[in-house]
Every structure is written in structure tokens, then in C-alpha cells.
Amino acid sequence: MLNINKTVENGKAVFALEGRLDxxxxxxxxxxxxxxxxxxxxxxxxxxxxxxxxxxxxxxxLAAQKKMKGRGSMTVTxxxxxxxxxxxxxxFSEILTIE
Amino acid sequence: xxxxKKNGKIRAGVAVNIIGAIVILLAVFGVxxxxxxxxxxxxxxxxxxxxxxYHMADTATTLINGDHLDAYxxxxxxxxxxxTQNYLDVYCKKISVSLIYLIQVDRSxxxxxxxxxxxxxxxxxxxxxxxxxxxxxxxxxxxxYRQKYExxxxxxxxxxxxxxxxxxGGVHPHVTTMVPVKNSSGEVVGILCMQRPxxxxxxxxxxxLRRVAVSTVLLAVVASVFAALFxxxxxxxxxxxxxxxxxxxxxxxxxxxxxxxxxxxxxxAALAESIDTMETDMVSYIExxxxxxxxxxxxxxxxxxxxxxxxxxxxxxxxxxxERRDFDIFASMDPAREVGGDFYNFxxxxxxxxxxxxxxxxxxxxxxxxxxxxxxxxVSDRTYMGGTPAEILEFVNVNICAHNKAEMFVxxxxxxxxxxxxxxxASNAGHEYPVIKRADGSFEILRDKHGxxxxxxxxxxxxxxxxxxxxxxxxxxxxxxxxEATDAENNLFGQQRMLDALNGAADETPEQILxxxxxxxxxxxxxxxxxxxLTMLCIEYKGQxxxxxxx
Numbered sequence: 023m024l025n026i027n028k029t030v031e032n033g034k035a036v037f038a039l040e041g042r043l044d045x046x047x048x049x050x051x052x053x054x055x056x057x058x059x060x061x062x063x064x065x066x067x068x069x070x071x072x073x074x075x076x077x078x079x080x081x082x083x084l085a086a087q088k089k090m091k092g093r094g095s096m097t098v099t100x101x102x103x104x105x106x107x108x109x110x111x112x113x114f115s116e117i118l119t120i121e
Numbered sequence: 122x123x124x125x126k127k128n129g130k131i132r133a134g135v136a137v138n139i140i141g142a143i144v145i146l147l148a149v150f151g152v153x154x155x156x157x158x159x160x161x162x163x164x165x166x167x168x169x170x171x172x173x174x175y176h177m178a179d180t181a182t183t184l185i186n187g188d189h190l191d192a193y194x195x196x197x198x199x200x201x202x203x204x205t206q207n208y209l210d211v212y213c214k215k216i217s218v219s220l221i222y223l224i225q226v227d228r229s230x231x232x233x234x235x236x237x238x239x240x241x242x243x244x245x246x247x248x249x250x251x252x253x254x255x256x257x258x259x260x261x262x263x264x265x266y267r268q269k270y271e272x273x274x275x276x277x278x279x280x281x282x283x284x285x286x287x288x289x290g291g292v293h294p295h296v297t298t299m300v301p302v303k304n305s306s307g308e309v310v311g312i313l314c315m316q317r318p319x320x321x322x323x324x325x326x327x328x329x330l331r332r333v334a335v336s337t338v339l340l341a342v343v344a345s346v347f348a349a350l351f352x353x354x355x356x357x358x359x360x361x362x363x364x365x366x367x368x369x370x371x372x373x374x375x376x377x378x379x380x381x382x383x384x385x386x387x388x389x390a391a392l393a394e395s396i397d398t399m400e401t402d403m404v405s406y407i408e409x410x411x412x413x414x415x416x417x418x419x420x421x422x423x424x425x426x427x428x429x430x431x432x433x434x435x436x437x438x439x440x441x442x443x444e445r446r447d448f449d450i451f452a453s454m455d456p457a458r459e460v461g462g463d464f465y466n467f468x469x470x471x472x473x474x475x476x477x478x479x480x481x482x483x484x485x486x487x488x489x490x491x492x493x494x495x496x497x498x499x500v501s502d503r504t505y506m507g508g509t510p511a512e513i514l515e516f517v518n519v520n521i522c523a524h525n526k527a528e529m530f531v532x533x534x535x536x537x538x539x540x541x542x543x544x545x546x547a548s549n550a551g552h553e554y555p556v557i558k559r560a561d562g563s564f565e566i567l568r569d570k571h572g573x574x575x576x577x578x579x580x581x582x583x584x585x586x587x588x589x590x591x592x593x594x595x596x597x598x599x600x601x602x603x604x605e606a607t608d609a610e611n612n613l614f615g616q617q618r619m620l621d622a623l624n625g626a627a628d629e630t631p632e633q634i635l636x637x638x639x640x641x642x643x644x645x646x647x648x649x650x651x652x653x654x655l656t657m658l659c660i661e662y663k664g665q666x667x668x669x670x671x672x
Contacts, residue, residue, distance in 0.1 A: 078484050
């Protein structure tokens with residue numbers, strides 16, 4: 023179960039996620055993000071409501087990161103402890119801008 | 122057929138029911154028609170009889186001299202009386218009536234009368250009347266006669282009629298018509314009655330009824346036959362065709378002769394058409410289903426084979442090195458589906474070095490499995506070629522990134538253990554922290570240096586780290602399927618439970634340790650579906666000394 027709250031304004035897009043970002047829900051996020059960041063140069067992923075991220079979710083982050091590269095910035099905010107652990111374990115903490 | 126037996130209440134066919142209804146209707150119709158016909162027949166007959174009898178009676182009154190009635194009663198004018206009586210007798214015979222009689226009614230209450238003339242002809246109606254004599258007195262038969270007498274005396278009507286159609290005791294149906302007899306000054310002085318048999322009514326009744334009955338029956342039979350033929354042709358046959366076709370279809374499941382056009386009636390045509398449509402739909406549905414099922418079976422068979430290939434691409438026979446005393450290794454892999462994205466591998470690079478690796482591809486199922494196979498082969502082959510784990514992972518990362526259109530990635534922990542010295546060189550590409558147990562301690566998370574996942578970025582760099590194992594030390598590596606095993610309430614197994622499970626069997630063999638973890642995970646997850654691939658590897662370093670001191 024994943025709720026995605028999307029707000030796009032003046033090239034700034036914020037995706038507030040709630041629930042679990044796993045194999046089942048990752049494709050939803052991928053479609054949402056890839057479908058609406060064409061004209062976006064500031065992408066923010068708000069993880070305040072996110073409980074869990076699986077490798078499929080990490081893959082979406084990586085894909086989004088690659089897409090934003092050279093066009094603007096991507097920031098992940100409000101990352102909770104357990105997800106931060108996952109970021110650190112997988113090395114994602116090194117490549118993502120986490121605030 | 123079975124339904125018919127089960128219900129036991131299936132009525133007779135439509136044709137039988139409808140024909141029965143037609144027969145009953147026609148019978149009722151026949152009775153009603155007979156009754157109405159008979160009633161109007163009788164009424165018309167009676168009317169005709171009354172009128173013609175009136176004319177006869179009226180004619181008879183011309184034979185009578187109304188001025189002399191009292192004289193006749195007094196015994197005078199005997200010759201004229203005689204002559205008149207004779208005329209009436211002759212007339213009576215001539216016109217075939219049973220009785221002609223002339224009476225004078227007591228006008229005080231019309232309750233009695235006295236007979237003047239009386240002619241009888243018993244031959245007409247097999248009757249047994251005896252003529253009344255002149256002056257024979259009698260009570261008026263009943264009130265009906267009384268009223269009619271009164272009406273005639275009052276001059277209210279030209280004639281009156283009394284019918285006797287329902288009779289018994291040898292008396293036959295007859296009509297009695299009464300006409301007034303007047304004297305020369307126009308006064309009513311007597312009443313002439315004429316009784317005429319109505320045999321014809323009685324005689325006509327039976328043939329009439331028989332004719333009506335016979336024609337009704339004939340009509341009913343003809344109508345039933347026509348109805349039966351009509352129903353059979355127009356309804357029963359089409360319905361049977363539909364029934365046969367559906368029965369055939371249920372058995373053979375193939376498209377039959379189209380039913381369209383079996384009937385020109387809207388309802389049956391609609392039924393036929395919907396059956397045709399149903400058959401077409403069902404056939405294509407069945408074909409579809411067959412195809413899908415065959416496809417599923419094929420995929421199923423392929424997946425089984427794929428699963429076998431995958432499981433055999435990694436060492437899965439234990440003990441893997443029964444001749445080695447200096448270490449013990451055990452590993453397990455349980456994909457959530459037939460094939461998985463996890464892998465482990467270990468092999469001797471040479472007599473002194475064992476390589477161990479564990480990996481986890483992002484995602485699950487077939488794509489992850491293909492990615493896992495590639496990664497496993499690349500890592501293994503490159504490992505044989507020499508170099509440190511970090512060098513190997515860098516090489517693998519570059520190669521995978523070059524062909525990674527799907528943007529998948531894989532986490533890998535790779536370690537090379539020098540058995541003669543216990544020196545472990547390892548590198549971690551975004552994989553879970555290893556767990557280490559020193560010979561005299563308990564299992565603890567080893568927060569090793571982490572690189573980025575393999576396949577993510579081509580420019581990723583990896584670092585080696587070294588640690589020295591002493592005899593009795595154990596290393597446990599795993600994929601996130603272990604700490605992230607999830608129960609029905611979405612609770613994670615977690616790192617702490619994993620450590621507890623490891624320490625619960627800390628001094629056992631690697632195989633027992635893994636079994637214990639697996640048991641604990643299963644107990645935690647209970648009936649919830651296994652969500653992720655679950656893979657573990659454990660090595661116990663025993664060292665050279667151990668080998669020498671082995672009992």
C-alpha cells in the first residue's frame with residue numbers, strides 16, 4: 023500500500039509518499055515520477071510517511087536520480103531511521119541528496 | 122435428464138397442455154352454445170306455436186254463436202248446440218289438436234268454470250282425455266289460468282297462452298291457447314281453449330343437442346389436431362432443437378449448426394439467437410482458456426526447469442568440501458517464487474583460498490533471476506582471474522552498467538578467505554552488513570565499508586577491507602529477505618530477532634545455525650506469504666591447528 027501525493031508547480035515537483043515502497047508499489051511510483059518530471063528541475067521526494075523501502079523502490083530512486091542528473095536536482099527529505107539504514111547499507115546515501 | 126428425475130415434477134409437454142386446454146375450452150363453448158341455441162330455439166318455437174294456435178282458436182270461435190251460450194246451458198237450442206259441437210269435433214280432428222273446449226268462468230273470482238263445448242282427439246298425442254259434458258263444473262286449475270281468464274274477460278288481450286313443456290306422468294308437452302268468445306254486442310261471454318301438443322319441441326330437442334354435441338366434439342378434435350400440429354411445428358420442434366443443441370453443446374463444446382431462423386416468433390428467435398451467441402462466446406472463451414491454460418502449463422514447466430537450472434548454478438550439495446577440515450560452510454536459498462534474484466556462491470580459487478559471495482538483485486522473479494545469473498557468472502569468473510574483491514566488483518559493475526537497459530542493480534558481498542592464515546579480504550557493494558562471531562563471543566553486526574550497488578553507476582568505486590579470523594570464528598551473510606521477513610501484520614523480522622536466532626545456535630555448525638534462523642523466521646512469519654527471496658551463507662573457520670588436532 024502506497025499513497026502518492028503529487029504537487030507540481032513552476033518546475034518544482036514534490037512527491038509525498040505514505041506507506042510501503044516495495045515490489046508491488048514501486049511501479050506506481052515509477053510511472054508517476056517518470057510521467058511528470060519532464061519539465062521539472064527540482065524534484066523532492068518526501069519520505070515522512072514512508073515506512074519501508076525495498077530494492078525495487080531503490081531502483082526507482084536510482085532511475086529518477088539518473089533522469090534528473092544534468093537537468094536539475096533531486097532531494098529526498100524526512101528519511102526515517104530504518105530507511106536511512108537501508109540507504110547506508112546499499113550506498114544510496116552516497117549518491118542521493120538527503121535532507 | 123437428471124434434472125427431470127431430481128425434480129420429479131416436470132409437467133407434460135407444452136402440446137399436451139395446450140391441446141387439453143383447447144378441448145376443455147371447446148367443450149365449455151359447446152355447452153354454452155347448445156344452451157343458448159336451445160333456449161332461443163325453444164323461445165322461437167313457442168312463439169310460433171302460440172301465434173299459429175291462436176289463429177286456429179280464433180277460427181274456431183267463428184263456429185260458435187256467442188249469443189246462445191246461456192241458452193245451451195239451460196238446455197235450449199239443443200239442435201244448434203249439437204251442430205256446433207259436431208263442427209268443433211270435426212275441426213278438432215282436422216287441425217290435430219288434443220282438446221277444444223269452451224267454458225264460462227265464474228266472474229266473481231274466476232275460481233270455477235262451467236264447460237259448454239268439449240271436443241277431444243286422443244289420437245293426436247296418445248292422450249286419454251274424456252270429454253266434459255255440457256254444464257260440467259270444475260275448479261280453475263291454478264292461479265295462472267285464473268289470471269289469464271280474468272285478462273281475457275277484461276278484454277286486455279286477444280289471446281293467452283299456457284305452456285307445459287316440462288311434464289310428467291304420461292302427459293306430453295303442450296300449449297293451451299285461450300281466446301275470448303264474444304256475443305253479438307261484443308261482450309266476452311266465454312273462453313275457448315285449444316290444447317295443442319308440442320311434440321315437435323320434444324322431438325327436435327334430442328337431434329338438436331346431438332348435432333351440437335357431435336359438431337362440438339368434431340370441432341374440438343379438429344382444432345386439437347391443428348393446434349397440436351401447429352404447436353409441434355412452431356414451438357415444440359424449435360424448443361426441442363434448442364434443447365438438443367444445448368445438450369450437444371454441453372457434451373462437445375463445439376460450435377453447432379446455427380439455430381438462427383428456427384422460428385419466426387420473436388421470443389423463440391431471440392432464444393435461438395442468444396443460444397447462438399452463447400455458443401460462439403463459449404467456444405471462443407474455451408479456446409482462450411485452453412490457450413491460456415496451455416500457456417500457463419508451458420510457463421509452469423519452463424519455470425520448474427528454470428528453477429532447477431538456477432538452483433544448480435550454485436553449489437547446493439552439502440557438505441560441499443567433505444575432505445576439508447579447516448573450514449565448514451553451509452548456505453541456503455529460498456526464492457519467494459520459482460526463481461529468484463538472490464544468489465550465493467562459494468568455491469576454492471586455489472588450495473588455500475576460498476571465495477564466498479552473496480547477492481541480491483533489485484526486484485523478483487524472472488528478470489531478477491536473469492540478472493542474478495549474469496552477475497553470479499561475472500563475479501565468479503572474474504574471481505578466478507585473480508585480484509582483490511574490490512577490483513573484482515569494480516570490473517563487474519562496469520560490465521553490468523554497460524548493458525543495463527532495465528536499470529536494475531544488485532548488491533554483492535564478496536569475500537576471499539586465506540585458509541592458511543585466516544585472513545579475510547572482503548568488499549561490499551551495497552549489501553547487508555555481515556555478521557561475525559568470534560570464537561569466544563556472540564554474533565555481532567560487522568559495520569563494514571560500503572560501496573554503491575552494482576549496476577547503479579558505472580563510476581562506482583569499491584574498497585577492500587581485511588580482518589583476520591581465528592579458529593572457531595564464524596561469518597554469516599544474508600540477503601534482506603531475512604531481516605525483512607514479514608508477518609501477516611506487516612511486522613518485520615528485524616535485525617535483532619536475526620541476531621537472537623543466530624546466537625540461539627551460536628556454537629552449532631553452520632548448517633544448524635542456518636536451520637535455526639530459518640525456523641525462527643518461519644515461526645515469526647507464520648502463514649503470511651513469503652514476500653522476498655531468502656538467502657543465507659555461513660562459514661566457520663577452523664584453521665590449520667584445528668585440522669591437526671582433529672580427533
